Amino acid sequence: MEAPYGKLLEVNDLSVAFRQGQRETLAVDRISFDIKRGETVALVGESGSGKSVTALSVLKLLPYPAARHPSGSVRFKGQELLQLREPQIRHVRGNDITIIFQEPMTSLNPLHTIEKQIGEILLLHQGLTGEPARKRTIELLEQVGIPDPQMRLKSYPHQLSGGQRQRVMIAMALANEPDLLIADEPTTALDVTVQAQILNLLKELQTRLGMAMLFITHDLGIVRKLADKVCVMKEGKIVEQGPVERVFTAPSHPYTRALLAAEPTPDPAPVCAGAPVVIETKDLKVWFPIKRGVMRRAVGHIKAVDGVSIELRQGETLGVVGESGSGKTTLGLAILRLVSSDGPIVFLGSTIAGLTFRKMRPFRRQMQIVFQDPYGSLSPRMSVSDIIEEGLWVHHPDMSRAEREQRVIQALLDVGLDPDTRFRYPHEFSGGQRQRIAVARAIVLEPTFIVLDEPTSALDMLIQAQMVDLLRALQKRHNLTYIFISHDLRVVAALACRLLVMRHGKVVEEGPAAEVFANPKDPYTRALLAAAFKLETSPEGVVAQ
Amino acid sequence: MGLGVPPERHLLALSPLNRRRWQSFKANRRGYWAFWIFLVLFVISLFAEFIANDKPFFVHFDGRSYFPVFVTYPETAFGGEFETAADYRDPYLQKLIAEKGGFMLWPPIRYSYNTHNLDLPTPAPSKPTWMLTEEECKSVVERKGLNGCSDLEYNWLGTDDQGRDVAARLIYGFRLSVLFGLALTIVSSIIGVAAGAVQGYFGGWTDLLFQRFIEIWTSIPSLYLLLIISSVLVPGFFVLLGILLLFSWVSLVGLVRAEFLRGRNFEYIQAARALGVSNRKIMFRHLLPNAMVATMTFLPFILSSSVMTLTALDFLGFGLPPGSPSLGEMLSQGKANIQAPWLGISGFLTVAIMLSLLIFIGEAVRDAFDPRKTFV
Numbered sequence: 001m002e003a004p005y006g007k008l009l010e011v012n013d014l015s016v017a018f019r020q021g022q023r024e025t026l027a028v029d030r031i032s033f034d035i036k037r038g039e040t041v042a043l044v045g046e047s048g049s050g051k052s053v054t055a056l057s058v059l060k061l062l063p064y065p066a067a068r069h070p071s072g073s074v075r076f077k078g079q080e081l082l083q084l085r086e087p088q089i090r091h092v093r094g095n096d097i098t099i100i101f102q103e104p105m106t107s108l109n110p111l112h113t114i115e116k117q118i119g120e121i122l123l124l125h126q127g128l129t130g131e132p133a134r135k136r137t138i139e140l141l142e143q144v145g146i147p148d149p150q151m152r153l154k155s156y157p158h159q160l161s162g163g164q165r166q167r168v169m170i171a172m173a174l175a176n177e178p179d180l181l182i183a184d185e186p187t188t189a190l191d192v193t194v195q196a197q198i199l200n201l202l203k204e205l206q207t208r209l210g211m212a213m214l215f216i217t218h219d220l221g222i223v224r225k226l227a228d229k230v231c232v233m234k235e236g237k238i239v240e241q242g243p244v245e246r247v248f249t250a251p252s253h254p255y256t257r258a259l260l261a262a263e264p265t266p267d268p269a270p271v272c273a274g275a276p277v278v279i280e281t282k283d284l285k286v287w288f289p290i291k292r293g294v295m296r297r298a299v300g301h302i303k304a305v306d307g308v309s310i311e312l313r314q315g316e317t318l319g320v321v322g323e324s325g326s327g328k329t330t331l332g333l334a335i336l337r338l339v340s341s342d343g344p345i346v347f348l349g350s351t352i353a354g355l356t357f358r359k360m361r362p363f364r365r366q367m368q369i370v371f372q373d374p375y376g377s378l379s380p381r382m383s384v385s386d387i388i389e390e391g392l393w394v395h396h397p398d399m400s401r402a403e404r405e406q407r408v409i410q411a412l413l414d415v416g417l418d419p420d421t422r423f424r425y426p427h428e429f430s431g432g433q434r435q436r437i438a439v440a441r442a443i444v445l446e447p448t449f450i451v452l453d454e455p456t457s458a459l460d461m462l463i464q465a466q467m468v469d470l471l472r473a474l475q476k477r478h479n480l481t482y483i484f485i486s487h488d489l490r491v492v493a494a495l496a497c498r499l500l501v502m503r504h505g506k507v508v509e510e511g512p513a514a515e516v517f518a519n520p521k522d523p524y525t526r527a528l529l530a531a532a533f534k535l536e537t538s539p540e541g542v543v544a545q
Numbered sequence: 546m547g548l549g550v551p552p553e554r555h556l557l558a559l560s561p562l563n564r565r566r567w568q569s570f571k572a573n574r575r576g577y578w579a580f581w582i583f584l585v586l587f588v589i590s591l592f593a594e595f596i597a598n599d600k601p602f603f604v605h606f607d608g609r610s611y612f613p614v615f616v617t618y619p620e621t622a623f624g625g626e627f628e629t630a631a632d633y634r635d636p637y638l639q640k641l642i643a644e645k646g647g648f649m650l651w652p653p654i655r656y657s658y659n660t661h662n663l664d665l666p667t668p669a670p671s672k673p674t675w676m677l678t679e680e681e682c683k684s685v686v687e688r689k690g691l692n693g694c695s696d697l698e699y700n701w702l703g704t705d706d707q708g709r710d711v712a713a714r715l716i717y718g719f720r721l722s723v724l725f726g727l728a729l730t731i732v733s734s735i736i737g738v739a740a741g742a743v744q745g746y747f748g749g750w751t752d753l754l755f756q757r758f759i760e761i762w763t764s765i766p767s768l769y770l771l772l773i774i775s776s777v778l779v780p781g782f783f784v785l786l787g788i789l790l791l792f793s794w795v796s797l798v799g800l801v802r803a804e805f806l807r808g809r810n811f812e813y814i815q816a817a818r819a820l821g822v823s824n825r826k827i828m829f830r831h832l833l834p835n836a837m838v839a840t841m842t843f844l845p846f847i848l849s850s851s852v853m854t855l856t857a858l859d860f861l862g863f864g865l866p867p868g869s870p871s872l873g874e875m876l877s878q879g880k881a882n883i884q885a886p887w888l889g890i891s892g893f894l895t896v897a898i899m900l901s902l903l904i905f906i907g908e909a910v911r912d913a914f915d916p917r918k919t920f921v
Contacts, residue, residue, distance in 0.1 A: 336819055357824075364821030377812035381834045390830075391820040441816065 014072030045233035319496025368442035374434035432463035576909020597713035606647035656710035717870035737797030745805025845907030
C-alpha cells in the first residue's frame with residue numbers, strides 16, 4: 001500500500017534499558033522505523049528480541065523508572081510521546097493508539113460482563129452512557145463477528161471461547177476508532193483455525209476503517225499474509241526492514257535468511273510393518289462425569305476421549321492433531337495411565353489398563369512424556385542434574401553414584417547440551433534449552449515409547465526446527481516410538497508417518513500422513529490444513545469459532 | 546548469567562533467588578533492625594543464668610575451683626554444716642569462703658527468677674532500689690552495717706509481691722516466652738503443613754472430610770476447653786504446649802492445602818508422576834518447597850500469636866505453674882498492685898517490645914517472599 005497520507009508514527013533511534021539492582025540491560029538498541037496511515041508493519045523476531053518492549057514503549061506502558069530510554073524519540077502525528085506526562089499519554093492510549101495482547105484468557109476482567117467492559121471504554125473516552133452506549137457496543141460486537149451480540153452483552157468472559165474473547169478484545173480496541181492498532185502476538189495462544197479467522201477479521205477491519213497496524217509476531221507465515229512492511233529484530237536491534245515482498249524474496253541479512261529457512265523439513269520415519277507392536281488401545285474412553293445436585297449424581301459425561309483405537313509399532317511416529325479441547329492431550333495421558341480410562345491398553349504385550357500406581361512403576365521406565373511448556377515442566381528448585389537423575393533414583397535404586405552421573409552426562413550429550421551445565425538451575429536456560437532438558441529427563445531411562453505433548457509450540461520458529469531435528473535424530477539412534485501431539489500441522493508433517501485427526505474426543509480421520517495431507521477426506525481435516533498452511537478460514541460450522 | 550558463572554555451586558552459597566530475598570529483607574530497614582535487635586536479645590536471654598543468678602559462676606575456695614552455675618555443691622564443700630545445696634547469698638557461707646581466702650565471681654544481677662530478697666527495706670512489692678529514700682533504707686542499712694541506700698544490692702526494676710527481682714524475672718520470662726512460642730510454632734507448623742499437604746495433594750474425599758473436621762474443630766471455644774483441661778491436668782511447659790497445640794495447628798492448613806492444590810497440576814509434578822516417583826517423594830521434593838514460601842511468610846506471625854496466647858493464659862492464672870518466670874503473671878501482679886507501677890510498666894514494655902519486634906520481622910519476611918515487590 002503506497003502512502004497517499006503522511007507518516008503516522010515515527011520511531012527514531014529508540015533505546016530501552018532495564019535496571020535491576022546495579023546491572024542495566026539494554027533491551028532495545030537504537031531502532032528506527034515508521035508507519036504510514038493505513039499501513040501494516042510487522043515486527044518479527046524470536047522471544048527476547050525486544051519486539052514487545054518496543055510496542056509497549058510507544059504507549060509508555062513500561063515499568064518506569066526501572067525502565068528508561070537512553071536515546072530516541074517516538075512521534076505520533078508529529079507529537080513527541082516520550083515527553084508526554086501521564087494524563088496526556090492516557091488520552092492517546094485507548095483513543096488514538098490501542099493495543100491487543102497475546103493472552104485473551106487474562107486480558108479481560110473475569111468479574112465483569114462484556115457490556116460493562118466495553119461500556120467502560122466508551123464512557124471514559126466518549127462519555128457515552130445508557131442506550132447510546134449499548135447501541136454502540138452491539139455495533140462493535142457485530143463488527144468483530146460475534147454471533148448474537150444482543151445475547152452476548154450479559155456474558156462473562158469465561159462463557160466465551162478463546163477466539164471470541166480475542167474478538168471482544170479487538171472490539172474494545174476499536175471502540176474509539178483508533179488511528180493505530182498495536183497487536184502483540186494476538187493469535188499465538190489460539191488454535192490454527194481460530195488464528196486464521198482472527199487474522200482475516202483484522203485485515204478486513206483495517207481496510208474498512210483505514211487504520212494502521214503494528215503487528216508483532218514470530219510467525220513468518222502471518223507476516224507474509226498480513227503485512228506491508230516488515231522489521232526483523234534480533235537482540236534489540238532491527239537487522240533488516242523493508243517491504244514484505246522484497247524481504248521474503250531477497251533477504252539481505254543472514255539472520256533473516258536463517259529465519260526463512262527455519263521451516264522444519266518433512267522426513268518422517270518410515271512405517272515398519274514387521275516391527276513389534278509397542279502400544280495398542282481398543283475403544284479407549286476417558287469420560288469425566290458432570291455431577292449435579294446435593295447427592296452429586298452423575299447427570300452426564302464430558303467425553304474427553306471417546307472410543308479411540310490405535311496401534312503403534314516400534315520406531316514409528318503417530319501424529320495426533322486437533323484443536324484445543326479435542327482430547328489429544330487427554331489421550332496421551334490416558335495411554336501413559338496418568339488419567340483413569342476405560343478400555344484395554346496393551347503395552348509391549350502386557351495389559352496395563354487398571355493397574356495401580358505401584359504396579360505401573362516397572363512400566364514407567366519404558367514410557368515417558370515431554371510436556372508443552374518448558375517453563376512449567378521443570379521444577380525451579382532442582383538443579384538440572386537432579387531433575388534428570390530423578391527417574392534413575394526410582395528405577396535403578398542400586399545404581400552407583402558414578403554410573404548415574406555417567407547416564408546424566410550421556411543424556412545431556414544426546415540432546416546437545418554441555419554436560420558441564422548440569423549443576424545449574426532451569427531459570428538459567430532459554431526455552432529451547434529447557435525443552436532439551438525435558439527430553440533428556442525422558443531419554444535418560446532409555447525408554448521405548450515417548451509421548452510428545454506439543455513439545456514445540458512454546459518455542460520460536462528457529463528453535464522449533466532444531467527441536468524437530470533433535471527428536472528425529474534421537475528416534476533413529478534409539479529406535480524410539482513417538483506419539484506426537486500438536487495443533488501445528490507444519491511440525492507434525494515433519495515428523496509423523498501416520499496421522500490421527502481428533503475432534504470432540506473422536507477420531508475423524510486416520511491414515512498415512514502423506515495421504516491425509518495430500519487429499520484429506522473429512523471437511524474438518526481440510527479446514528485444519530487450510531488454516532495451517534494457507535491461513536485461510538473455512539465455512540461456518542466446520543471448526544470452532 | 547554470563548560465561549563467568551562457575552558450573553559448580555558451593556553447597557552453602559545462597560541461590561540467586563534467596564540472595565534476592567535477602568536483599569528485599571534488608572531493604573525493609575525497620576524489619577531488618579528488628580531482626581537483629583530481637584536476635585541479640587534472644588541470644589542474651591539464652592544465657593540468662595550468666596546474667597541474673599543467685600549462684601556465682603566461679604568460686605575459688607581453699608585452692609580449688611568451683612562452678613556453681615553448672616554443678617550443685619553441698620554446703621559442706623565450703624565447710625558448712627548441712628548436706629543441703631549451698632546458698633551463696635547467705636552471709637554465713639560468704640563469710641566461710643572469705644575466711645579461707647576464697648572469692649566469688651557474680652553475674653551482674655545477683656538474683657534468679659525465684660530468689661526472694663530477704664533484705665527488703667519496704668514491704669513487697671518493693672520499689673526499684675534507686676527510687677528509695679534514705680529514710681526507707683534505714684532499717685536494712687543499719688542491720689547490715691552499710692553506709693546508705695547505694696550500698697544495697699540493687700533491684701533495678703524493683704521486686705514483685707513476693708520479693709523477687711523484677712529484672713531477673715523479665716529476663717527469664719522473655720526467654721521462656723520465646724522458647725515456648727518457638728516450640729509451639731515449629732510443632733504446629735509441622736503438623737499443619739503435613740495435614741495441609743495430604744489434603745491438597747490427594748483432594749477429593751480426603752480433602753472434603755478433613756475440611757469438615759477442621760471446621761468443627763475450630764468452632765470449639767478453645768479458651769473454655771483450655772480452662773477445663775488445665776484444671777484436670779497439672780499445667781507444666783509440655784502439658785501446656787500440648788494443649789495449645791490442639792488448636793494452633795489448624796492455622797497453616799488452609800494455606801498449605803491451597804498451595805498443594807495449585808501445585809499438583811503443575812507439569813513438573815505430572816512429569817514426576819510419569820517417571821513413577823512415589824507420592825511421598827513428590828510431596829516432599831517437589832511440592833513442599835513451593836508451600837514453604839507461604840509458610841515462611843506466616844511463621845513470624847504465628848510465633849507472636851503463640852507468645853500472646855501463653856501470656857494471656859498466664860495472666861488468667863491457667864498457664865505455667867506458680868513460681869515460673871512468666872510475663873503474664875507479671876502483668877496480673879501489675880493489675881493487682883496498682884500502687885506498684887514498676888510491675889505493670891516493666892511487664893507491659895517487655896511484652897509490647899517483644900511483640901512489636903516480631904511483627905516488624907514478620908513484615909520484612911513478607912516483603913522478602915513477595916515476588917512482585919521490586920526495589921529500585
